[in-house]
Amino acid sequence: MSITKSGVGLLKLHGDLHHPKRLVATEEDYDKFLNSYPMLATFLANLLITRTAFFIGYSVDDSDFRQVWQLIKERLGDLRRKAYTVKVDCPAHEKLRYERRGVKVIDIPSNGLNYTTILENVFFSA
Numbered sequence: 383m384s385i386t387k388s389g390v391g392l393l394k395l396h397g398d399l400h401h402p403k404r405l406v407a408t409e410e411d412y413d414k415f416l417n418s419y420p421m422l423a424t425f426l427a428n429l430l431i432t433r434t435a436f437f438i439g440y441s442v443d444d445s446d447f448r449q450v451w452q453l454i455k456e457r458l459g460d461l462r463r464k465a466y467t468v469k470v471d472c473p474a475h476e477k478l479r480y481e482r483r484g485v486k487v488i489d490i491p492s493n494g495l496n497y498t499t500i501l502e503n504v505f506f507s508a
Contacts, residue, residue: 390428395426395446406446415446426450431458435465438501442467442485472502 395404395415406415413447414455416423427450436457442448442465465485469476472489480487 391429393426393429395444402477409445412445416449420454423450427454430463430465432453434463435467437467437485440467442480442483448483451483468501470505 395441399405399442406417411418423446426447428451430451431454442451451465467480467485467490468488468490469480469491470490471488477487477489490500490504
């Protein structure tokens, strides 16, 4: 993970094409993540405990993420930091599911625009 001068960091949990043996792609890969990559899981837990997570374009539904997130909840309870996710036209049932998990949904209406334009409007408009 690299952190820019602004303090923003990007963590790729599921590998990349440059390291095909480390890709997390199948259901079995996700289920074995904690045991296969214990240091990465510990590092992720540390980040989620010490920093506020802000997810863009990530469903937060991966079993490996949920296992780490649940472990933090079990250990910290109400002291666990809230995480945030940006969703476009988020259905009410999905919003409730995220919020039960301690992830606050920032719901952005699409108003008929495509996803790229929506994010450009949200993050780059003055």
